[in-house]
Amino acid sequence: QDFGRAFELYRQAARQGNALGQFIVGTMYWVGLGCEQSDERAVEWWTKAAEQGDAKAQFALGDVYRDGRGVPQSYERGAELYKLSE
Numbered sequence: 001q002d003f004g005r006a007f008e009l010y011r012q013a014a015r016q017g018n019a020l021g022q023f024i025v026g027t028m029y030w031v032g033l034g035c036e037q038s039d040e041r042a043v044e045w046w047t048k049a050a051e052q053g054d055a056k057a058q059f060a061l062g063d064v065y066r067d068g069r070g071v072p073q074s075y076e077r078g079a080e081l082y083k084l085s086e
């Protein structure tokens with residue numbers, strides 16, 4: 001399995017504005033799969049996907065804000081994102 005190659009392909013799609021690609025790239029950054037792990041870059045890509053209405057990205061960001069990982073902790077913002085993901 002070549003996760004580095006998969007990361008590059010998904011990142012290409014993400015850069016072209018594909019919300020699913022953005023969510024997957026964010027997830028790969030979050031866990032460091034095929035790339036160097038980065039909470040901040042994960043949040044950046046999940047935010048792009050969430051702004052396009054991707055429910056998975058909205059929910060993931062809800063967790064991020066609830067836990068304060070890669071962003072300042074905000075239960076209020078986390079709750080807003082959870083609601084958006086419904």
